[in-house]
Amino acid sequence: MHKVQLAIVYYSAYGTNHAMAEVAAEAAKAAGAEVRLRKVLETAPQTVIDSVPAWKAFQQKTANVPVATPEDLTWANAYLFSAPTRFGTVASQMRAFIDTLGPIWQQGHLSGKVASAMTSAQNLHGGQETTLTGMYTTFAHWGSIIVPPGFTDAAMFKGLGNPYGASNNMGALNEEVTDIIRYQTRRLVTFAEKLVA
Numbered sequence: 001m002h003k004v005q006l007a008i009v010y011y012s013a014y015g016t017n018h019a020m021a022e023v024a025a026e027a028a029k030a031a032g033a034e035v036r037l038r039k040v041l042e043t044a045p046q047t048v049i050d051s052v053p054a055w056k057a058f059q060q061k062t063a064n065v066p067v068a069t070p071e072d073l074t075w076a077n078a079y080l081f082s083a084p085t086r087f088g089t090v091a092s093q094m095r096a097f098i099d100t101l102g103p104i105w106q107q108g109h110l111s112g113k114v115a116s117a118m119t120s121a122q123n124l125h126g127g128q129e130t131t132l133t134g135m136y137t138t139f140a141h142w143g144s145i146i147v148p149p150g151f152t153d154a155a156m157f158k159g160l161g162n163p164y165g166a167s168n169n170m171g172a173l174n175e176e177v178t179d180i181i182r183y184q185t186r187r188l189v190t191f192a193e194k195l196v197a
């Protein structure tokens with residue numbers, strides 16, 4: 001059997017999506033997948049980042065995380081994206097990365113792979129679902145096999161109860177959210193295993 005190779009690609013200004021991606025990476029490895037955890041390139045002007053202490057501090061804290069490249073998505077046979085809600089849709093840093101993928105899309109490297117997404121927002125109903133479905137729209141254009149967690153496990157009836165994907169209010173992850181992330185990741189790896197077998 002071929003191995004599941006999962007690219008976990010995130011954007012995070014303040015740490016929430018990074019923490020979510022790390023929980024997913026741990027769960028994926030425990031499920032037997034090979035994992036590349038990658039941040040997308042920051043596109044905001046450095047002067048703006050420097051003017052927001054929490055943003056600047058988190059940027060420095062994660063300076064050593066490798067930046068996602070198109071080759072990471074060519075290598076992977078499964079994708080998990082995580083990015084904050086910004087005005088009801090996915091953060092532009094993630095979109096900027098997605099917009100570099102035209103050449104590998106044209107070469108067919110994005111097609112037929114399992115994909116799922118996670119997000120966070122400040123507010124309880126601040127746009128988590130629209131952000132996730134926005135990423136799923138892109139996955140549909142790639143011809144991905146979209147694997148949302150759905151209401152398919154007891155974990156999904158706790159936390160924010162979002163069948164589209166794990167979502168967190170900004171800040172520390174509680175146990176309900178980490179259970180959902182782990183479940184969503186295991187489910188993604190399970191479907192990937194069926195495809196790469």
Ligand SMILES: Cc1cc2nc3c(=O)[nH]c(=O)nc-3n(C[C@H](O)[C@H](O)[C@H](O)COP(=O)(O)O)c2cc1C
Nearest residue numbers: 012013014015016017084087088120121122123126
């Ligand atoms: C420009 C901007 C727009 C935002 N728009 C929304 C929004 O529409 N709804 C919401 O609930 N939170 C909004 N937020 C809050 C972010 O979703 C929050 O900062 C993010 O989830 C934190 O994730 P991170 O810690 O991974 O950066 C916004 C934040 C910024 C900076």
